[in-house]
Amino acid sequence: MKTIDKLHNPISFIKEQIASSLLQTKTSKQEKIHPFWVMVQKETADHIRSWRFIILLTLIVLTCFGALYTSIGSLQEALSNTKDPNHAFAFLKLLTATDGTLPPYHVFIGFLGPLLGISLGFDAINSEMNNGSLVRIMAQPVHRDYLINAKFTAALITISMLFFSLSLLFVGCGILVTGLTPSPEEFLRILAFTVLSILYVSFWLNLSILFSVKFRQAATSALTSIAVWLFFTVFYQFAVNIIARALIPANGVDPMKMLGYKKLIMGLMHIVPSQLFNDATTTLLVPSVRSLGPLSYSQMYGAIPSALPLKESLLIVWPQLTGLIAATVLCFAITYYLFMRREIRA
Incomplete structure (x- = not known):
């Protein structure tokens, strides 16, 4: 009788068929989503909605626009120097020029970027353990490494969206205010600087996640991450300067020995991630930079400033990029090893 009623009322029958097909399509789409990407979507939404991310985002945007304002004020003076080998790269001066009141754009990124990475990762694991959600997640039919991989992937997606949006916004505001348009090479250099910034922040993100796995309290992991950042940013340079004064004598010395001392000091400084970032940034945004280490007379003789x-x-910054990638991968490998071997109980 129901089949006969459906045949007599074809409209209702068609509606039921369409509704059932839509329900099956929706169910099939949900089944195609991998559990790993479900966790990534959840972590990304948590990062974007968190107050600490909003506060740091506001701080970074305000400081970057302040750097843009100071660079625009000193742009005319920088462009008037026709002897500058970087005179043809006028748009890049928006990222490097300053009048002394505020540091340039790349300096702000190098200073505030580690804080952003630390804020996104210092409580990635220990907060889940303290509130008991980690046990419930691991009780689900998912692999354990999905969680640690999703934490890093979600934070990396958030950082990438932020820096690419900020760079494009910076370029757009520079075009509207100054009327200058970046050449293809200038735009590629800005994109390369953006990728470098993401890689630099990813190192501090992995380091903070490592401390989050190592320590049970979020405050301890946060303080340890900030302490490491302050040591490499401030105190490590003092230690290197003390070593340099002890090695290099005050009286005259052989130029070859002096060059060897300087290479040793540069080697010690290249351990610092911030120094690697600064060297690579300077080379990308200042095209006239030809070397990042001490040059001999034979290397400098006959070189035309261009x-x-x-x-x-x-090619010049490839060692710096390799060093940052190696440090990031090393931190992630140690984090992965410690998390996979950690005992999780209710």
């Missing part, structure tokens, strides 16, 4: 192409600049 800007290098982007490919040559990337």
Whole structure:
């Protein structure tokens, strides 16, 4: 009788078929979503909605616009110097020029970027353990490494969206205010600087997640991460200067020995992630930089001051990029090892 009623009322029958097909399509789409990406979506939404991310985002945006304002004020003076080998790269001066009141844009990124990475990762694991949610997550039919991978992937997606949006916003405001348009090479250099910034912040993100796995209290992991950041940013330079004064004598010394001392000091400084970031940033945003270490007279003799192409600049900063990638991968590998071997109980 129900089949006969449906045949007599075809409209209701068609509606039921459409509704059932839509329900099956929605169910099939939900089944195709991998559990790992469900965890990534949840973690990304938590990062974007958190107050600490909003506060740091506001701080970074305000300081970057302040740096843009000071660079615009000193742009005319920088462009008037026709002897500058970077004179053709006028748009890049928005990221490097300053009148002395505020540091340039890349300096703010190098200072506030680690704080952003630390804030996104210092309580990634220990907060889940303290509130008991980690046990409930691990009780689900998902692999354990999904959680630690989702934590890093979600934070990396958030950082990438932030820096790419900020760079494009910076470029757009620079075009509207100054009327200058970046050349293709300048735009590629800005994109390379953005990728470098994401990689630099990712190192501090992995370091903070490592301390989050190591320590049970979020306050302890946060203070340890900030202490490491302050040591490498401030105190490590003091230690290197003390070593330099002890090695280099005050009286005259052989130039070859002096060059060896300087190479040793540069090698010690290249352990610091912030120094690697500063060297790579300077080379990418200032195309006339030809070397990041002490040069001999034979290397400098006959060199014409001019800007290098982007490919040559990337070759110069390749050791710095490799160092940052290696440090990031090492931190993530240690974090992965400690988390997979950690005992999780209710």
